[in-house]
Amino acid sequence: MALSRADVEKVALLSRLRLSEEELAEMTDQLVEIVGYVDQLAEVETDGVEPMAHAVELENRLKPDEVRPSLPRGEALRNAPARSEQGYLVPAVLGD
Amino acid sequence: MDVTQLTATASLDLLDKGELSSVDLTKAYLDRIATVDQQVAAFLRVDAESALENATRIDAARAAGESVGSLGGLPVAVKDILCDQTGKTTCASKMLEEFHPPYDATVIKKLRQAGAVLIGRTNMDEFAMGGSTENSAYQTTRNPWDLERSPGGSSGGAAACVAAGTAPLSIGTDTGGSIRQPASWCGVVGLKPTYGRVSRFGLVAFASSLDQVGPLASCTADAALLLQAIAGHDPADSTSLPEEVPSYTANLNQPLEGLRIGVIPQHFAEGLDADVESAVRKAIEVYKSLGAKVVELELPHAKYAVATYYVIAPCEASSNLARYDGVHYGYRANQAQMAADLQAERKAALDAGDQASADNVDTALVRLYRQSRSDAFGPEVKRRIMLGTYALSAGYYDAYYKKALQVRRLIRQDYDQAFGQCDLILSPTTAGPASKLGSFDHDPLGMYLLDLYTVSANLAGLPAISLPCGLTSGGLPIGLQLTAPPLEEARLLRGARMYEASSGLELSRPEIA
Secondary structure, eight states: OOOHHHHHHHHHHHTTTOOOOHHHHHHHHHHHHHHHHHGGGGSSSSSSSSOOOOOOOOOOOOOOOOOOOOOHHHHTTTOSSBBOSSSSSOOOOOOO | OOGGGGGGGHHHHHHHTTSSHHHHHHHHHHHHHHHHHHOOOOOOEOOHHHHHHHHHHHHHHHTTTTTOOOTOEEEEETTTTOOOSSSSTTTTTTTTTOOOOSSSHHHHHHHHTTTTTEEEEEEEEEGGGGGTTTTOHHHOOOBBBTTTTTSSSSHHHHHHHTTSSSSSSEEEEESTTTTTTHHHHHHHHHEEOOOTTTTOBBOSSOOOOOOOEEESSSSSSHHHHHHHHSSSSOTOOOOOOSOOOOOOOOTSSSOOOEEEEEEEEEEEESSOHHHHHHHHHHHHHHHTTTOEEEOOOOOOOOGHHHHHHHHHHHHHHHHHHHSSSSSSSSSOOOHHHHHHHHHHHHHHHTTTTOOOHHSSSHHHHHHHHHHHHHHHHHHHHHHHHHEEEHHHSSTTIIIIIHHHHHHHHHHHHHHHHHHTTTTTTEESSSSSSSBBTTTOOOOOOOHHGGGGGGGHHHHTTOOEEEEHHHHHEEEEEEEEEEETTTTTTTHHHHHHHHHHSOOOOOOOOOOOO
């Protein structure tokens, strides 16, 4: 089940990364090695074992649905690379 | 008297007695930073002005008989991963080079409330991904014991500053060993609390089910003092545990009666450095001499812990780091350049008569995401995002992510069983002492294997501590690790203190060339 370069290109797109030719080659080799290492998990007998997403299994912690002060708009926009009065500016999504 | 040689506990005593001012103490550490941090480079940023302002304020409060908090006037260094609205939080990444948090992490709030003097921000592996601090986008931190070696990671700066005497206390984070491993390599005490014991609100997330904030210090009393100040339930963190925080300091010096120490024979297999093995076995003898019983136990799934971790952590990271898209904050690629590139790519495809390729050229928004992320993330971060995305993708999710979560439960069950027969589990913290800088430049898997002894505690959510237990023949620190059941930090600290008080080990501060 070794990763191919095409697999790595696909994963790069899914990850929203863009790798150079050189990076793709190196990344492919490294991922093949690492995935090869983690493949040993297939040896472990896990029938009937519940997956454990969290070490400490708390039930959903709910709080009352009350309006409380939140981050003022100006603060929330403060680190924006491009902003208007109202929000974050990005390249047009539709009609591109 | 060189006050930077004092433990935090001893300094606090002098502060409380009025024999030392926080301003003088802070100045002494700032002076030492100015001399020694040139070579060690533990600090990304030193906040001298605000530190002295706070120290002045605390001195005045103390003089007026006001309450100054449990850490009143003590300098504390903080890994640059906890949001602090008084400055930038970079996570040692180009992605957050200009990020100015709009709020404080709960741990930062608690430190301030406790009267800590926040002295600066320490270097780390980018987004906490790494075991050597060499993955910082900004600078290389050197091990104070040997400047050609790594201090460990990802909390390398936090460990190095305590080892170098440039801060008495520091805050690190531990996802797979990132407090304990650098503590071990730098000859200091480092503790990872039970998952949920310390709030993660305002902690920049790497792997949300594994991350924990914890103390680094030069002795167990200081680690206990700092843990006390930061532990506790936080309504802003839904994974924060509701249980009351006991006193970690009150009974610290009281030995554990009838202590059963669990030792895992598998831990002493091939690959363990001979000096490390010898020091750890000597430590076992110290416990025996104190009346502890040693129980040999098995952790049958321990050999799969690193593989389990290196599926789960990258999966969680790929999800957590999706937020860095160049839109809301953080680095954004140059849009004019990007638009020009896209146009050129489309034209080249059309000129070659390749309509399909022309259609497949990224949209502007997608290219914004891809370029911003690729420009601003380092190679290790990219690697883990890729690994995680792959393991979560359709067709692979069951074989990798789900499988790893199942093995995780088995690892946890191994510990639950083991703790039925012992009170603390003892092991080395790392298989060897500090590696030379550059060792892992082309060997990411080699770096991952450093986490052999540490990842299980994160997977199982257990508290664990590393404390110094000797030096190798080459003069490098060796770490002893103790692991306890959930919420047994008091037991963990008392157990560590038992060794510390009786070992006869005196590690003097290394000479920094």
